[in-house]
Amino acid sequence: MIEHLRPGVHANDARVVLFDFDGTLSLIRTGWVDIMVPQMVGILAALKTGESEDTLRGIVEEFVARLTGKETIYQMMELAEQVRLRHGQPEDPKVYKKMYLDALHETIKDRLEDLRSGRVAPEAHLVPGSRALLEELRGRGLKLYLASGTDHDNVVEEAQLLDVYRYFDGGVFGALDDLSKFSKALLVKQIVESSEYSGAEFLGFGDGYVEIEVVKQAGGVAVGVASEEPACVKVDGWKRERLAGVGADFIVANFENLAELRAALFPN
Numbered sequence: 001m002i003e004h005l006r007p008g009v010h011a012n013d014a015r016v017v018l019f020d021f022d023g024t025l026s027l028i029r030t031g032w033v034d035i036m037v038p039q040m041v042g043i044l045a046a047l048k049t050g051e052s053e054d055t056l057r058g059i060v061e062e063f064v065a066r067l068t069g070k071e072t073i074y075q076m077m078e079l080a081e082q083v084r085l086r087h088g089q090p091e092d093p094k095v096y097k098k099m100y101l102d103a104l105h106e107t108i109k110d111r112l113e114d115l116r117s118g119r120v121a122p123e124a125h126l127v128p129g130s131r132a133l134l135e136e137l138r139g140r141g142l143k144l145y146l147a148s149g150t151d152h153d154n155v156v157e158e159a160q161l162l163d164v165y166r167y168f169d170g171g172v173f174g175a176l177d178d179l180s181k182f183s184k185a186l187l188v189k190q191i192v193e194s195s196e197y198s199g200a201e202f203l204g205f206g207d208g209y210v211e212i213e214v215v216k217q218a219g220g221v222a223v224g225v226a227s228e229e230p231a232c233v234k235v236d237g238w239k240r241e242r243l244a245g246v247g248a249d250f251i252v253a254n255f256e257n258l259a260e261l262r263a264a265l266f267p268n
Contacts, residue, residue: 069208129255224248
């Protein structure tokens with residue numbers, strides 16, 4: 001089922017498509033929030049400010065969600081700021097990032113190894129319908145870009161393991177240590193300023209606040225992927241509200257009903 005938030009909006013004019021990766025196409029990192037949030041809550045609770053764990057969790061969940069889609073380091077920078085606000089001495093955000101990635105790796109290492117060995121097919125870790133959608137968009141002659149807040153080398157490897165790397169003729173982009181060299185907003189700006197495409201020719205797919213906002217600010221059409229992971233059968237109400245709030249034109253839980261999605265996006 002596709003929810004049309006803005007009746008009449010379509011992507012008939014689209015020539016370029018921007019995809020987020022984790023939670024939009026890839027399910028390899030499903031569960032990352034359940035690692036990041038408790039870890040951050042524990043760091044703040046150790047400061048013994050008298051705030052309840054529920055209060056701290058609410059604060060952490062808000063900024064983690066707000067920054068989802070941006071490079072992971074931004075969430076760690078906000079954690080450092082929260083420590084500072086409580087008169088603590090924060091670690092360098094890169095230290096917090098390493099702590100998080102080390103814990104995440106323990107959760108996903110078996111998934112990666114299963115894919116590398118061929119024991120598990122890529123489709124097991126893709127949002128349902130992803131490949132058919134990518135085939136459809138490429139078949140229409142659209143240029144596809146993949147942009148993720150996950151570190152670049154990891155995005156490249158995981159996109160290859162899922163056998164989706166080959167669809168992105170525009171390129172695959174992930175987070176770099178130098179924040180001035182890559183962001184989703186910068187990528188869209190560069191594409192628009194290349195004079196090859198206008199903002200109105202953008203179609204975007206994402207499960208995070210950032211990519212939807214970037215595409216809408218450029219003047220494009222945005223599809224919010226509000227999956228209740230890992231099954232990706234139902235829409236997650238909280239995700240839906242976040243994505244709708246930043247301008248998503250459509251909401252989907254997955255891409256399984258390609259015919260309906262095609263008719264909604266390309267009615268002509």
